[in-house]
Amino acid sequence: MKFYIATDHAGFAIKEDVKEIVKNMGHEIIDLGTNSPDRVDYPDFAHKLSEKVLEDSGSFGILICGTGIGMSLAANKHKGIRAALCHDAYTAEMARKHNDANVLCFGQRVVGLGVAESIIKAWCESEFEGGRHATRVEKIEL
Numbered sequence: 001m002k003f004y005i006a007t008d009h010a011g012f013a014i015k016e017d018v019k020e021i022v023k024n025m026g027h028e029i030i031d032l033g034t035n036s037p038d039r040v041d042y043p044d045f046a047h048k049l050s051e052k053v054l055e056d057s058g059s060f061g062i063l064i065c066g067t068g069i070g071m072s073l074a075a076n077k078h079k080g081i082r083a084a085l086c087h088d089a090y091t092a093e094m095a096r097k098h099n100d101a102n103v104l105c106f107g108q109r110v111v112g113l114g115v116a117e118s119i120i121k122a123w124c125e126s127e128f129e130g131g132r133h134a135t136r137v138e139k140i141e142l
């Protein structure tokens with residue numbers, strides 16, 4: 001799988017570890033910043049990553065801020081982006097299986113690295129089930 005990753009300052013501290021987790025699982029990950037703990041605005045990074053995921057068919061995104069909420073709100077403004085705020089392996093699994101989510105969001109201030117790893121593992125091991133879920137996902141777009 002190919003991932004893009006972006007964080008704001010409140011997700012920056014965990015970013016390198018998350019990149020290592022993704023690489024160690026055998027996936028590709030491209031870093032879109034931020035590149036320091038200096039304060040930035042999360043929508044700038046959510047929009048940048050969403051554009052990349054939409055351009056690069058089949059790719060996925062990981063967005064991390066303090067809670068994951070702001071990142072998910074901003075990313076979901078893009079038609080074709082289905083950003084899921086996941087707090088655990090179960091929500092990550094369902095985000096892929098039922099919602100065909102293409103951007104994973106979580107909060108550095110909410111989950112630790114161990115939970116983040118289980119979220120990413122569940123995401124990577126789960127596939128969209130289609131069928132009745134495809135009909136529902138189609139209805140998300142207005």
Ligand code: RB5
Pocket residue numbers: 008010011042065066067068069070071
């Ligand atoms: C930054 O303080 C914080 O508001 C941001 O990272 C995020 O949690 C917003 O949803």
